[in-house]
Structures are given as structure tokens and as C-alpha cells.
Amino acid sequence: MQDTIAVLIPCYNEAVTIGKVVDDFKRVLPEADIYVYDNNSSDGTASIARDRGAIVRHESRQGKGNVVRQMFRDIDADYYIMVDGDDTYPAESARDLLAPLMDGSADMTVGDRLSNGSYGEENDRAFHGFGNNLVRWLIKAIYGYGFDDVMTGYRAFTRSFVKTMPVLSTGFQIETEISIHAVDKGWRVVDVPIEYRDRPEGSESKLSTFGDGAKVLMAITSLCKDYRPFVFFGLFALVFFVLGLIVGLPVVYEFFQTSYVTKFPSALLAVGLVCCGMLSITAATILDTVAKAHRKQWELEVYRVMKDQSN
Structure with missing residues (x-):
């Protein structure tokens, strides 16, 4: 035909x-x-x-x-x-x-x-x-x-x-x-x-x-x-980690120099940014697993469509 x-x-x-x-x-x-x-x-x-x-x-x-x-x-x-x-x-x-x-x-x-x-x-x-x-x-x-x-x-x-x-x-x-x-x-x-x-x-x-x-x-x-959820949320995680380092390094430096922390707002902000980065990495890992499972189901659907076409 x-x-x-x-x-x-x-x-x-x-x-x-x-x-x-x-x-x-x-x-x-x-x-x-x-x-x-x-x-x-x-x-x-x-x-x-x-x-x-x-x-x-x-x-x-x-x-x-x-x-x-x-x-x-x-x-x-x-x-x-x-x-x-x-x-x-x-x-x-x-x-x-x-x-x-x-x-x-x-x-x-x-x-x-x-x-x-x-x-x-x-x-x-x-x-x-x-x-x-x-x-x-x-x-x-x-x-x-x-x-x-x-x-x-x-x-x-x-x-x-x-x-x-x-x-x-x-x-x-x-x-x-x-x-x-x-x-x-x-x-x-x-x-x-x-x-x-x-x-x-x-x-x-x-x-x-x-x-x-x-x-x-x-x-x-x-x-x-x-x-590509790992790429998407991974970029957010990278931004949060970099910002956390920028804010937190002066706090860490001060602590090693004086054994005291006087910049409490900066310390709290740095911890918050790093926590956001960790949450983004967690979301990226979970959603990447979901996306791979969806891709497997899609592959099976393609096989079904191709089989129906050949019949």
C-alpha cells in the first residue's frame, strides 16, 4: 500500500x-x-x-x-x-x-x-x-x-x-x-x-x-x-551557594581572626542562602528522577504507536 x-x-x-x-x-x-x-x-x-x-x-x-x-x-x-x-x-x-x-x-x-x-x-x-x-x-x-x-x-x-x-x-x-x-x-x-x-x-x-x-x-x-529539572534547579542552587559564600566568608574570616561573630545578620543570611541551595539541589534530584520515569513511559508509548502502525 x-x-x-x-x-x-x-x-x-x-x-x-x-x-x-x-x-x-x-x-x-x-x-x-x-x-x-x-x-x-x-x-x-x-x-x-x-x-x-x-x-x-x-x-x-x-x-x-x-x-x-x-x-x-x-x-x-x-x-x-x-x-x-x-x-x-x-x-x-x-x-x-x-x-x-x-x-x-x-x-x-x-x-x-x-x-x-x-x-x-x-x-x-x-x-x-x-x-x-x-x-x-x-x-x-x-x-x-x-x-x-x-x-x-x-x-x-x-x-x-x-x-x-x-x-x-x-x-x-x-x-x-x-x-x-x-x-x-x-x-x-x-x-x-x-x-x-x-x-x-x-x-x-x-x-x-x-x-x-x-x-x-x-x-x-x-x-x-x-x-531538564536538574539543570533548571541546579542553576538556582549554584546561585544560592555562591551568594551564601559571598555573604558568609567575611563572617568566617572574622571568627578565625577574633574567635567572635559580630555580624549576626550576615551570618543568618549566609546560612539561609546555603539552606535554599540545599533545598534546590534536593528538588533537582527528586524531579530529575520523576522526569526520567516519565521519559521511560514515553518510550513505551512510542513502541506501542510504532507497533500499531506496522500492523
């Missing part, structure tokens, strides 16, 4: 571009099912997509993360392509994204806009490049994996990846969440360079540079706490 492919297009007010996006993917991937998930659009996006032959569904909870969560729940396929409906990503790269999945060398592929410089040439919005680089650096520092492009909205996945992906984000943090999940769970990731093009005239981005950027940073912090 031929492998099934689903193209997933989350949309909010993309009437200017959605028709062309659907047409392009139907031309490049005629065997694929094209799903457009309309997220309360008010400009006729859903009608245009339906007229072009897409399967249109509606998600009432506002936010891209909510849309992606429902798409992953609803759609059954062997391979998935997720792409924005703003016509900034070329449909011609779809087979390049699918190839590593189909030959078994990857579980997720990422449409990389940065390596060839096309994003920098086409996108002139201030701080977007800086934000992408900052998120890439944080993921590299925490998880040890360097993505070429973290915030891209053009990706492809295997069925086992999609059906074991716990989507928690509600908004534009979803790309960061997917990237961190892939690295934390040891999925095989391949970056595929693509040619990026900016939105056509009349099409407007819904991304708030600072508002959504702050949400992305908060998502990284929250996911670090959940996925």
Missing part, C-alpha cells in the same frame, strides 16, 4: 495567499491530502481553501499551538508536512523534506531558511533574526543540539513523532516546543535548506516580535524545568 501524506496548514486570515498555497501543494504532491485548519478567520480564508479543493476544518480556540494540537489529534497519515498558509515557503521543497523520513534516516525534518541566507534577504523585520539566533543558542546551551533554524513553520514528521507529541503551547511558541521535544526525546532531526520568500503585498504577519518573543522565552524556561 502507498504511504499516505497529509499536508497540514494552520490558517488565520490568509485569504490573500491560501489559494496559491493549496494549488502549489496539490501540484507538487498530488497524492497528498491537503488540510486547512481555519482559526476563526474573518476574511473568507476557509471558503477560498475549500473552493481550491482543500479539506477545511475549524478550530475555535485561538492560537497556532491550539490549531496544531487539534491537527495532530485528528489527522491519521504515515507522513505529515506542516506549513504556514502565508506563501512564504516553497511547495517545491516538500519532497526534499519527506525524503529523509521515507528512507528512515529522520523522524523530523526542518525547513531551514537561514543557512542559505534567503531569510535575511527577504525578511526585513527588526529583531526577528536576533530572536531566532537567541532561541537557537539557548537550545544549544541547554540541550546540546544546534538547530540551523528553530522558528521555521515548514516541517515534516513521521506518524510516530506526531502521535506521541504532547502539545502544550497555545500560540507561536509551538515551533520552539516541537524543536525542544525532538531533541529531548532523541528523535532524529535533519535540517533541509529551503528558499524563503517574504509575504506578498496585502498579506500581514500575525507574529508580535516582542510579545510572542517573550512567550517563546517563557516556553523555553518552562520546558527546561519539565525536561
Whole structure:
């Protein structure tokens, strides 16, 4: 039997571009099912997509993360392509994204806009490049994996990846969440360079540079706490211990010099800081054990999904 492919297009007010996006993917991937998930659009996006032959569904909870969560729940396929409906990503790269999945060398592929410089040439919005680089650096520092492009909205996945992906984000943090999940769970990731093009005239981005950027940073912090609790709470412990030493060393020095302690407030503060550090280390150890147990259960769930797929 031929492998099934689903193209997933989350949309909010993309009437200017959605028709062309659907047409392009139907031309490049005629065997694929094209799903457009309309997220309360008010400009006729859903009608245009339906007229072009897409399967249109509606998600009432506002936010891209909510849309992606429902798409992953609803759609059954062997391979998935997720792409924005703003016509900034070329449909011609779809087979390049699918190839590593189909030959078994990857579980997720990422449409990389940065390596060839096309994003920098086409996108002139201030701080977007800086934000992408900052998120890439944080993921590299925490998880040890360097993505070429973290915030891209053009990706492809295997069925086992999609059906074991716990989507928690509600908004534009979803790309960061997917990237961190892939690295934390040891999925095989391949970056595929693509040619990026900016939105056509009349099409407007819904991304708030600072508002959504702050949400992305908060998502990284929250996911670090959940996925890497020893690192997260260990940093707090280190800060408390260092501050305790800074405050307490003069007290200890005074005691050795005079056999007296006159700086009682400093002594109490130093003891309190060291105790907070010890509590942080204790919390880090306990939560790290819980996270490892959760990871074991997740691995078993992956085995079950892969077995069901093979049957």
C-alpha cells in the first residue's frame, strides 16, 4: 500500500495567499491530502481553501499551538508536512523534506531558511533574526543540539513523532516546543535548506516580535524545568551557594581572626542562602528522577504507536 501524506496548514486570515498555497501543494504532491485548519478567520480564508479543493476544518480556540494540537489529534497519515498558509515557503521543497523520513534516516525534518541566507534577504523585520539566533543558542546551551533554524513553520514528521507529541503551547511558541521535544526525546532531526520568500503585498504577519518573543522565552524556561529539572534547579542552587559564600566568608574570616561573630545578620543570611541551595539541589534530584520515569513511559508509548502502525 502507498504511504499516505497529509499536508497540514494552520490558517488565520490568509485569504490573500491560501489559494496559491493549496494549488502549489496539490501540484507538487498530488497524492497528498491537503488540510486547512481555519482559526476563526474573518476574511473568507476557509471558503477560498475549500473552493481550491482543500479539506477545511475549524478550530475555535485561538492560537497556532491550539490549531496544531487539534491537527495532530485528528489527522491519521504515515507522513505529515506542516506549513504556514502565508506563501512564504516553497511547495517545491516538500519532497526534499519527506525524503529523509521515507528512507528512515529522520523522524523530523526542518525547513531551514537561514543557512542559505534567503531569510535575511527577504525578511526585513527588526529583531526577528536576533530572536531566532537567541532561541537557537539557548537550545544549544541547554540541550546540546544546534538547530540551523528553530522558528521555521515548514516541517515534516513521521506518524510516530506526531502521535506521541504532547502539545502544550497555545500560540507561536509551538515551533520552539516541537524543536525542544525532538531533541529531548532523541528523535532524529535533519535540517533541509529551503528558499524563503517574504509575504506578498496585502498579506500581514500575525507574529508580535516582542510579545510572542517573550512567550517563546517563557516556553523555553518552562520546558527546561519539565525536561531538564536538574539543570533548571541546579542553576538556582549554584546561585544560592555562591551568594551564601559571598555573604558568609567575611563572617568566617572574622571568627578565625577574633574567635567572635559580630555580624549576626550576615551570618543568618549566609546560612539561609546555603539552606535554599540545599533545598534546590534536593528538588533537582527528586524531579530529575520523576522526569526520567516519565521519559521511560514515553518510550513505551512510542513502541506501542510504532507497533500499531506496522500492523
